[in-house]
Amino acid sequence: MVSALPSVPLTLGAHRVVRGIRVEHLCGDPTLSPESDRELMLLIARTALRAIKTQVQEPTLFEREETQAPSVHRELVGAS
Amino acid sequence: MTRPLKIVQYLNQFFGGIGGEEYNDQPVQVIEGPVGPGRALANILGDTVAVTATIIAGDNFLVEEQDRSLPPVRQALRKYQPDLVVAGPAFDAGRYGLGCALICQLANETGINAVTGMEPDNPGVMSQKGLYVIPTGSSPAEMVPALRKMAALGLKLARKEEVGSAEEEEYLPRGIRKPFNRHKQGAERAVDMVLGRIKGEPVASEISIRQYDQVDPPPPIDDLSRYSVALITTAGIVPRGNPNRQSTEIPRNYFAYSIAGVDSLTVQNWESVHTGFKGHVYNTLNPNYALPLPALRELDRIGEIGQLHDRFYSVVGGGCPVSDARRIGRGIATELTDADVEAVILEST
Structure with a gap:
């Protein structure tokens, strides 16, 4: 699963958790250029595929491997 | 020696040995003595208790045709005058659960204590108020442990003994609150709990929170x-x-x-x-x-x-x-x- 607040599903026992961007725009970032935003969404989806391909024993967080990814603007999230 | 306690058990068409889903419209029948799970119940209870009769009905008939299904049940309860009615257990079978709840409710209305058992999410649990329901798993493979717990609570009910809280007696909370005095303010109790935690003593929360399921992670997919x-x-x-x-x-x-x-x-x-x-x-x-x-x-x-x-x-x-x-x-x-x-x-x- 992709979650903007990974600590919640990890605490509850979800096995494969991918860090999303924000609750209000989970799989992308409207502050980026359309091209960078598209790359970011693809990277999140690929991270999810990597999670599905990975053996896990316990709740595990999968971070994006940001080598060729755009930097993501992070701020505090008002959870909903 | 005191007279043995009398139990009447309710079973659906399946556990009553009539047949499967195609017999769910079977009318009510009453059989002397225990049937099927009732024999296991009788073994658990021993000689001081007798399963004197078994009421059997099709799931659909009992719940959907109450004008016709409930009068013979009432009649049987009058005839056998049990100290306790045991319904089911129904496990995760929804209509059976509703039927068990209905029978327990009917018994309670006529002044007879009753106990049933079912999976906590069975719709029967919420269908009637104030019933004694022992939580079970979803599979009839758990029949004997379920009956054991139902028998333990049922004996107290049959003997009109005082029944403790849901937590103590392992039944599902009935939504009934009994005021009692804890003799300490909330703040003191909270501090006691914190200190207990630090000392590594067992600390029981005053609020029960339902546990989430723990599921094994599915294996990865390589390709x-x-x-x-x-x-x-x-x-x-x-x-x-x-x-x-x-x-x-x-x-x-x-x-x-x-x-x-x-x-x-x-x-x-x-x-x-x-x-x-x-x-x-x-x-x-x-x-x-x-x-x-x-x-x-x-x-x-x-x-x-x-x-x-x-x-x-x-x-x-x-x-x-x-x-x-x-x-x-x-x-x-x-x-x-x-x-x-x-x-x-x-x-x-």
Whole structure:
């Protein structure tokens, strides 16, 4: 699963958790250029595929491997 | 020696030995002595208690034809004058659970104590108020341990002994609060709990919180290029106008929508009905942020996944009882399994 607040599903026992961007725009970032935003969404989806391909024993967080990814603007999230 | 206590047990057509689902319209019949699970119950109870009669009826008949089904049950209870009625256990069988609850309620109305057993999510649990229900698993393989617990509580009820709290006696909370004096203020009790924790002593919370299921992680899939992948979102993404009237706050159900031939969601055609996202990004800019369809189309095109399932599932992530969440999850999982989907990416907002 992709979650903007990974600590919640990890605490509850979800096995494969991918860090999303924000609750209000989970799989992308409207502050980026359309091209960078598209790359970011693809990277999140690929991270999810990597999670599905990975053996896990316990709740595990999968971070994006940001080598060729755009930097993501992070701020505090008002959870909903 | 005192006279043996008398028990009457209720069983459905299946456990009563009449037959399966095709016999669910069987009328009420009363048989002297124990039947099926009643024999196990009699063994557990020993010589001081006798299962004097067994009431058997078809699940549908008992619940749906109460004008005809309940009078013979009342008559049997008058005839046998039991000290206790034992209904079921029904495990996760919904209509059987409703029937057991109905029988217990009827017994209570005539002044006879009753106990039943069923899975905590069985609709029978909530169908009547104030019943003694022992929680069971979902499988009849647990018959004997379930009967053992029902017998322990049932004996107290039959002997009109005082019954302790739900926690002490292991029955499901009946929604009845009994005021009592803890003799210490809340603040003192909280400090006591903290100190207990620090000292490593067992500390019991005063509020019971239901445990979540622990599920084993499914094995990884090495080569996704051979499999179908589906998307689920909790952002309540629906076709604009919300044709199924999906709830905007607390999810009661799930909905599936076709994305066949769609490469990207637009705000003209799709919206999030989640009350938390009104006027926000998913509705004004880009619903794909809650359902990364363009990315999955791309991964499908370049062969990193076998294919993208042509329906996505939508629920509104909100305060949801565990039982509803489980029902919704099971429903989605069953449909996806039937559609040969092997992997799912859940967008959890």
